[in-house]
Amino acid sequence: MNIVILGAGALGVYFGGRWLESGAEVSFLVREKRAAQIEANGLKINSTHGDYELKNPHITTEPDKIESPDIVLVGVKGFHLEGTFNQLQTLTEKGAYILPVLNGIEHIEILQNKFGKDRVLGGLSYIFAALNDKGHAEQAGNMHHLYFGPLDPSQEAICEKLEHMSKNSGFISKKSSDMMYELWKKYMFISALSGVTTAANLPIGAVREHGETFHIAKMIMREIQSLAKHYGTVISDDDVEAALQNARSLDSEATSSMHKDRRKGLRLEVDHIQGGAVRMAEEKGLEVPSLRTVLGLIKPFETPE
Ligand SMILES: NC(=O)C1=CN([C@@H]2O[C@H](COP(=O)(O)OP(=O)(O)OC[C@H]3O[C@@H](n4cnc5c(N)ncnc54)[C@H](OP(=O)(O)O)[C@@H]3O)[C@@H](O)[C@H]2O)C=CC1
Ligand SMILES: CC(C)(CO)C(=O)C(=O)O
Structure with missing residues (x-):
């Protein structure tokens, strides 16, 4: 399963890093400034659940260069959502499902209207995380939960795959049949x-x-x-x-x-x-x-x- 992390912010680095740590294929799709910061400082998770340094993570600024994406985790702030549409267009055309983990509700319908109801999974997280000055993810406390699940019956199989993949990923993953x-x-x-x-x-x-x-x-x-x-x-x-x-x-x-x-x-x-x-x-x-x-x-x- 190929996971794309769109927005290597606090949540993107944390969950992308944990998947990578467990052996999954993960690419980070970032903008130029963040790419330069990662080039300079690398990517790290400092966490109460164990630190992890991401070794040679696949970083790109070009969605075209990502092959066969299965799921794209969208970890941007609400005010940056619209700015991800071109990247998401490219990735969904290649077959990716969108897994937004933003706080809020409005973005679900916005994404469904733009990319189709069958493309948008339900997702959310309970975690206290932030990027530090180096652009490394700092996670504190016990919570590091990722909830996901289908918002359309056609998404059952991909959610089962994600559940399977996340079993040994070092965070708490919960597949829900009622994501709304x-x-x-x-x-x-x-x-x-x-x-x-x-x-x-x-x-x-x-x-x-x-x-x-x-x-x-x-x-x-x-x-x-x-x-x-x-x-x-x-x-x-x-x-x-x-x-x-x-x-x-x-x-x-x-x-x-x-x-x-x-x-x-x-x-x-x-x-x-x-x-x-x-x-x-x-x-x-x-x-x-x-x-x-x-x-x-x-x-x-x-x-x-
Ligand atoms: N932090 C937390 O503890 C929690 C946060 N959330 C929610 O999760 C969402 C993400 O939060 P958080 O991880 O803290 O946010 P951050 O601000 O840490 O990270 C967001 C990242 O998105 C990147 N970004 C924005 N637009 C694009 C784009 N078009 N392409 C690539 N990268 C882009 C930004 O990069 P750039 O440097 O280029 O601007 C930034 O690194 C929010 O909705 C938040 O409310 C939910 C639970 C807990
Ligand atoms: C309250 C918390 C940490 C729970 O995940 C959260 O979502 C946030 O601060 O944005």
Whole structure:
């Protein structure tokens, strides 16, 4: 099985590296600047689950040069999704399935409309990871989960192959038969966690210390629960409670990747995550006041000056 990693960022390096470590065929499709950084510093994973230096990884800036791709893992930020379309066009024409691992929901339909429902698999990740100054992936904590599964019945076989390939890959892989349910649950969790930590500019521990602030996370989760129902996915009250429990159990210093980006002065995915929820709510005539509030509070920090 040939895996292409589109976007050698934190998730791309982590999961691509782990597949490579287990003996899979992996290519990294990157842009010029990142290619130069990898040329200079190599690729490494520093992780609580074991470090790994990627030996002679196949790096390319040209999708044409990739032969027989089976799956392309898309690990870019939401605001870079459109910029991957030409690369994805080339790869899907060669037979690749798209496995997006972005946070959010809107990108699923965007990709399906562009490349066909049969091409887009369901994917998501629970992991705390970031690139360091050298462009190496730093992963912290226990979570390093990759969920995937079919969004179309024709994708069963490729998902089974991926499941088989990932069995010994050193991360936790979960094949789900209901990826829309998993995607909405993750969307609920991340909209709340990234919303409160980024808007308050505080890690989760400090948010939890202030009941009124943590309450906003709960309100966002309830709004996403209602939004999911309008889009045909039922998230139960127990699911909301489990997500809140997850937020309660995180280390005090833990925070969302969006908040980390705010601290570093990087561009934020707020339009893709909270903005996407507000747009989808508007389409259904649904009020989502907490999401609108955190969107408004984070917006001024969306783009670096
Ligand atoms: N980090 C985390 O802990 C988690 C992140 N996520 C989600 O996963 C997604 C990816 O996040 P993350 O890995 O942190 O992001 P990063 O910012 O670390 O990496 C994104 C990478 O995409 C690259 N890229 C963008 N456009 C292209 C393109 N057209 N061709 C090739 N490469 C491209 C960027 O490279 P360049 O240097 O060229 O700009 C960058 O290296 C996000 O949606 C995020 O919300 C989900 C769970 C956890
Ligand atoms: C909360 C977390 C780490 C869970 O995967 C995440 O998705 C993010 O910060 O973007």
